[in-house]
Amino acid sequence: GSWGYRRAGFKMDSPEAAFSLFYVVLSFCFVFTPTEFRSAGVTVQDLLSDQLGSEDLGFVHYHIRRTAATVTVHSLLPLGYYAGMCVASSGEKQFYFLVSEGWLIYLVTAVLIPAAASLVALYWSLNKWGNHPISRSLAHYALPQSGWRAVASSVNTEFRRIDKFASGVPGARVIVTDTWVMKVTTYNVHIAQQQDIHLTLTESRQHELCPDLNTPVQFLTIRVCSINPNVKPFDIRLNSTEYGELREKLHTTVRNAHNVVIHQTLSDMFLDTFKIQVELNQRYNLPGNQELEPCIGCMQTAANIKLIKICQEPNEGDCQQCYCRPMWCLTCMGKWFASRQDQQHPETWLSNRVPCPTCRSKFCILDISIVC
Numbered sequence: 349g350s351w352g353y354r355r356a357g358f359k360m361d362s363p364e365a366a367f368s369l370f371y372v373v374l375s376f377c378f379v380f381t382p383t384e385f386r387s388a389g390v391t392v393q394d395l396l397s398d399q400l401g402s403e404d405l406g407f408v409h410y411h412i413r414r415t416a417a418t419v420t421v422h423s424l425l426p427l428g429y430y431a432g433m434c435v436a437s438s439g440e441k442q443f444y445f446l447v448s449e450g451w452l453i454y455l456v457t458a459v460l461i462p463a464a465a466s467l468v469a470l471y472w473s474l475n476k477w478g479n480h481p482i483s484r485s486l487a488h489y490a491l492p493q494s495g496w497r498a499v500a501s502s503v504n505t506e507f508r509r510i511d512k513f514a515s516g517v518p519g520a521r522v523i524v525t526d527t528w529v530m531k532v533t534t535y536n537v538h539i540a541q542q543q544d545i546h547l548t549l550t551e552s553r554q555h556e557l558c559p560d561l562n563t564p565v566q567f568l569t570i571r572v573c574s575i576n577p578n579v580k581p582f583d584i585r586l587n588s589t590e591y592g593e594l595r596e597k598l599h600t601t602v603r604n605a606h607n608v609v610i611h612q613t614l615s616d617m618f619l620d621t622f623k624i625q626v627e628l629n630q631r632y633n634l635p636g637n638q639e640l641e642p643c644i645g646c647m648q649t650a651a652n653i654k655l656i657k658i659c660q661e662p663n664e665g666d667c668q669q670c671y672c673r674p675m676w677c678l679t680c681m682g683k684w685f686a687s688r689q690d691q692q693h694p695e696t697w698l699s700n701r702v703p704c705p706t707c708r709s710k711f712c713i714l715d716i717s718i719v720c
Contacts, residue, residue, distance in 0.1 A: 363436045363437070364433060364436050364437055366436075367432055367433060367436040368429075368433070371428070371429050371432055375425045375429075377390075378390065378391075378422075378425070379422055379425075379534070380519070381517075381518070381519055383517075386517070386518065391518070392414065392417055392418045392421050392422075393414055393418075393518065395421075396417050396421075399413070399417070400413050400414050400417065401413065403507075404507070404508060405504075405508075406504055407503055407504045407507040407508075408482065408486070408500035408503050408504055408537075409477070409500070409504075411482060411532065411537045412472075412477050412480050412482050412483065415480075415481075415482070415534075415535050415536060415537070416469040416472055416473065416480070417469075418534060418535060419465050419468065419469060419535060420462065420465050420466055420469050422465075423461045423462040423464070423465035423466075424462050426454075426457070426458040426461055427455075427458040427459060427461070427462060429458070430451070430454060430455055430458050478495075478496065481536055482536065482537050482539070483496045483500075484496070485537075485538075485539050485578075485579065486499040486500055486503070486539065487499070488576055488578040488579060489541055489576075502527065503525075503528055503530075503539070506525035506526055506527055506528060507523065507525060509525065509526075511597075511646075511647075511648060512524065512525045512597070513525075513590075513593055513594055513596075513597040515586045515587070515590050515594075516532075516585070516586065518532070519532075519533065519534045520532070520533060520585065522584045522585070522586055522594075524542075524594060524597045524598065525597075526542075526597075527541060527542055527543075528540070528541060528542065529541075529542060529545060529572055529584070529598075531572075531582055531583075531584050538572075538580075538582040539579075540572050540574045540576075540579055540582075541574070541576075542598065542599045542600065543599065544574045544575050544576050544579070545572055545573060545574050545575075545600065546573045546574075546575070546600070546603070547570055547571070547572060547573075547598070547600060547601070547602040547603065548570065548571040548573070548602070548603045548604075548605050549568060549569075549570055549571075549602050549603065549604045549605065549606070549608050549610075550569050550570065550571045550583070550605070550606065551568070551569035551606075551608070552566055552567070552568055552569070552588070552608040552609070552610070553566070553567045553569075554566050555567065565587060565588075565589075566587070566588035566610070566611045567585055567586065567587060567588070568585070568586055568587075568588050568591060568608065568610065569583050569584070569585050570583065570584050570585075570586075570602060571583055572584060588610050588611045589611075589613045589616070591610055592613075592616045592619075596679075614691075614694055615683070615686050618682075618686050618694065618697055619679070619682045619683065619686065621698070622682040622685060622686070622698075622713065623678060623679075623682060625698065625713055626653075626678060626682075626713065626716045626717075626718060627718070629658075629713075629714060629716060629717055629718070630656075630658055630717055631717055631718055631719075631720045632654040632656060632674075632717035632718065632719050632720065633719075633720060634674070634719050634720070638673070640652065640674060640719065641674075641675070643675070643676050643677035643680050644675050644676065645676055645677065645680030645681075645683075645684070645705075646677065646679070646680050648677075649677045649679075650677070651674040651675050651676055651677055651719075652674065652677055652678060652718055652719045653674055653676045653677060653678055653681045653716060653717070653718065653719065654673075654674045654717045654718075654719055655670035655672065655704055655709070655711050655715055655716060655717070656669075656670070656715060656717050657669045657670070657711070657715050658714060658715055658717070659712050659714035659715055666701055666710055667701060667710055667711050667712055667715055668709040668710050668711070669709065670704045670707060670709040670711060670715075671707070671709075672704060672706045672707050674719050675706055676705065678718065681705075681716065684702070684705050685697075685702055685713070688700075688702040688703070689702075698713055699712070700712070
């Protein structure tokens with residue numbers, strides 16, 4: 349770097365220095381892809397979208413191709429720098445790039461890196477991509493009579509479902525389905541089966557300002573350890589406001605070994621209080637000839653809420669009798685209740701009345717009964 353500049357007589361305001369600074373910044377942004385680059389489509393997955401196919405149609409095969417392409421494309425960056433410096437230089441300086449021992453060593457290295465990366469990608473593609481790290485990690489979960497492709501088919505199917513948990517930017521995404529916990533990185537996809545894992549909340553980091561929300565934000569780090577010795581542990585990182593949604597999708601508890609204080613959103617805190625209050629209310633006995641249907645809000649759990657006016661006498665107050673059958677679960681009713689409130693005055697939420705999401709009859713929190 350600086351030795352080569354002095355030998356060639358480069359100045360800090362020379363075209364070579366300007367190009368070097370530009371290329372370093374460009375390469376850094378291309379590899380780590382800030383929001384502006386993703387929005388502009390300057391990423392490997394956007395530039396090669398036609399060759400990579402659709403993530404929704406084939407999650408596993410898409411990321412197998414994406415990681416192989418990313419390794420290969422990123423390996424070309426050093427060679428691109430040499431080519432750019434030859435163009436940016438002129439006269440004696442350009443000749444210096446062609447004959448200088450230091451730059452010739454750099455050129456050979458810059459050629460060997462993509463050559464090695466191409467050989468690695470070629471090795472991965474053998475046996476119909478069976479040598480790829482993602483394929484090998486899936487093979488650990490395959491039954492004796494099947495292979496990694498059967499597991500990949502299961503992962504693809506679950507990824508297409510709309511009820512999965514997904515968080516983060518493309519280069520560091522966390523995806524949780526009914527069976528799998530996955531972390532998508534630039535060069536790999538870490539996959540673990542829910543029934544085999546232990547989760548530990550290991551770290552919390554506070555950022556004073558979130559550029560999207562203009563509010564302080566807390567990021568949590570969770571260690572994913574599998575009882576399968578072939579699956580290496582990995583960390584997932586997410587915003588604390590998404591922690592509640594993540595827990596709903598997990599089949600195991602997250603151990604808080606370091607007593608990390610998790611900052612919940614106002615809606616999450618209200619939902620916890622809402623559930624405690626409703627648990628104290630009078631229960632509703634379901635008639636013997638009536639069966640509970642899935643909640644029409646989430647379609648995941650059985651409807652277990654019935655609205656009955658019990659806060660006052662039938663003809664008194666602003667609350668009205670609701671004649672709807674049980675159609676909502678407690679969580680969805682709590683989210684509906686919170687969504688109808690004045691967000692600037694949370695102190696009034698518990699005492700306010702909201703319309704039934706189905707028939708619009710007004711009710712208060714005392715009128716919400718759990719079906720038993």
